[in-house]
Amino acid sequence: MAALLEVEGLVKSFGPVDVLHGVDLALAAGEVLALVGDNGAGKSTLIKHIAGVYRPDAGEIRLEGRPVRIETPGRARELGIETVYQDLALADELSVGANIFLGREPVRRLLGLIPVIDKARIRGETDALLARIESRIPRKAKTVSRLSGGQRQAVSIARALYWQAKVVIMDEPTAALAVMEREHVIGLARRLAAEGAGVIYIGHNLIEILEVADRVSVMYRGRIVHVTNARETNQQELIKYMTGFTEAAH
Numbered sequence: 001m002a003a004l005l006e007v008e009g010l011v012k013s014f015g016p017v018d019v020l021h022g023v024d025l026a027l028a029a030g031e032v033l034a035l036v037g038d039n040g041a042g043k044s045t046l047i048k049h050i051a052g053v054y055r056p057d058a059g060e061i062r063l064e065g066r067p068v069r070i071e072t073p074g075r076a077r078e079l080g081i082e083t084v085y086q087d088l089a090l091a092d093e094l095s096v097g098a099n100i101f102l103g104r105e106p107v108r109r110l111l112g113l114i115p116v117i118d119k120a121r122i123r124g125e126t127d128a129l130l131a132r133i134e135s136r137i138p139r140k141a142k143t144v145s146r147l148s149g150g151q152r153q154a155v156s157i158a159r160a161l162y163w164q165a166k167v168v169i170m171d172e173p174t175a176a177l178a179v180m181e182r183e184h185v186i187g188l189a190r191r192l193a194a195e196g197a198g199v200i201y202i203g204h205n206l207i208e209i210l211e212v213a214d215r216v217s218v219m220y221r222g223r224i225v226h227v228t229n230a231r232e233t234n235q236q237e238l239i240k241y242m243t244g245f246t247e248a249a250h
């Protein structure tokens with residue numbers, strides 16, 4: 001069986017700076033795969049290739065077994081790849097509902113003829129969705145710019161749930177969150193996987209990583225150096241790989 005998402009031999013340099021040195025990664029539907037590594041290891045650069053932000057110098061990305069060229073974030077979304085960032089993913093000046101339906105607004109026909117955005121449907125679906133993720137976000141919030149960090153994450157995640165994203169990328173989703181919000185976001189990551197998505201979860205809190213992930217991959221200086229089941233590892237082992245300590249032992 002083909003993995004949901006496969007990355008093979010991904011290479012990327014920015015000018016003279018070699019960031020990715022041939023990264024291999026496989027993600028299955030229904031799992032949370034954590035990606036850990038020191039600052040500067042290349043985690044964000046890697047996932048930005050999957051999110052359509054960067055194009056690789058070499059290597060291949062396959063979705064459901066087929067090679068894909070993910071040339072823009074819009075193309076990523078069309079392919080069913082959603083990204084949850086702290087800041088980037090939402091349109092600040094729009095409402096919660098408008099953000100969830102951005103670019104994919106339902107349309108009704110006035111007098112059976114003139115297409116107009118179906119605002120009542122957006123309101124109804126947004127209410128149902130926010131109830132489903134047990135979020136306390138006021139659906140009527142005029143703009144998402146007024147929401148807390150955790151609420152913004154929840155809006156991104158709600159969008160991924162609603163559109164049944166195949167792949168959901170979460171790059172340090174809890175970095176700036178209070179404890180309660182953090183637990184909620186972790187629960188939502190598990191929820192996405194339970195509904196069949198493959199989730200790539202970047203984080204640096206190893207306690208949180210071992211709680212949320214099915215598998216953990218460790219990145220060190222532009223390479224994935226270790227992949228393990230979350231149940232078969234611990235913080236000490238992960239730190240060894242994150243700091244390159246294992247290389248010195250060879």
Ligand SMILES: Nc1ncnc2c1ncn2[C@@H]1O[C@H](COP(=O)(O)OP(=O)(O)O)[C@@H](O)[C@H]1O
Binds near residue numbers: 014019040042045046
């Ligand atoms: N646009 C860019 N131009 C030049 N160097 C970059 C760029 N983006 C990232 N880098 C460099 O690539 C390395 C990996 O960065 P990044 O992927 O953000 O790491 P991580 O997310 O693991 O902390 C760092 O050394 C960083 O300075």
Ligand SMILES: [Mg+2]
Binds near residue numbers: 043044045
């Ligand atoms: Mg990063």
